[in-house]
Amino acid sequence: MKRKTILVRDKMQKGYRYTLSEPAGRNFDPEFRPQLTPAQMLALGVFAGKYLTDCRAEFPISWFARAKLAPKQRDPKLNYFGIDASQPLSEWKKKGWIHKDDPRGWFQWYCRYYRGRRHEDDARQIGRWKAIRRHVRQIQKNCEPGDPHCRPRQRQALLHWAYDARKI
16 A cells, blocks of 8 residues: 555644555454444544534544534534534643644544544554443443433434444
8 A cells, every 4th residue: 555644734733744654444353343434434423513613624524424514513412313422622631632643533543534534542442442432332331222202312422433323
C-alpha cells in the first residue's frame, strides 16, 4: 500500500498531519473488533449530529452521504435512540481522555484509525473501547432482548463506541 499523508485544517486543528499506513477498514489490532464503521455510526445518529460537521474534508465523502448531522447546534433527536448520551468536551479533558493529536476524542481517533492511521495512542484507546463493553452486559442483565426502550441512554452511548446497541 502506498502511504498517504493527510493534512488537517478544521476549527480544532490547523496544520496537523498524519500518515495512513494501513488499508482503510483493515489490519485492526486483534483486540479491537468494532461492530460499526464510522459511516454506519454517522448514518444511525450519534453525538447529537455535531461531531464532524466542520471537518468533512478530512474523511471520505461517502461517510456523509447518509449522516445525520445538525447544521447549527447539537440536536439529540438526531441520535438513533433520540436521547443525549454525551458528556461535554470539557469533561473529557478534565478526565484525561483527550490526546493532543485527537482533540475531539475517541470517535476522531476511531475515524483516523479506520482510515489507516496507526498511532502511539492506539493501545489506550482500544483499552477504553474494551472497557465500554460493561454497558453491553448491564443491558443484557437488565433488559429484555431487543427492547430499544430499556436503557436508551446506555444504548446510545454504546453506539458512540461502535457497538451495535440495536442488537442487544
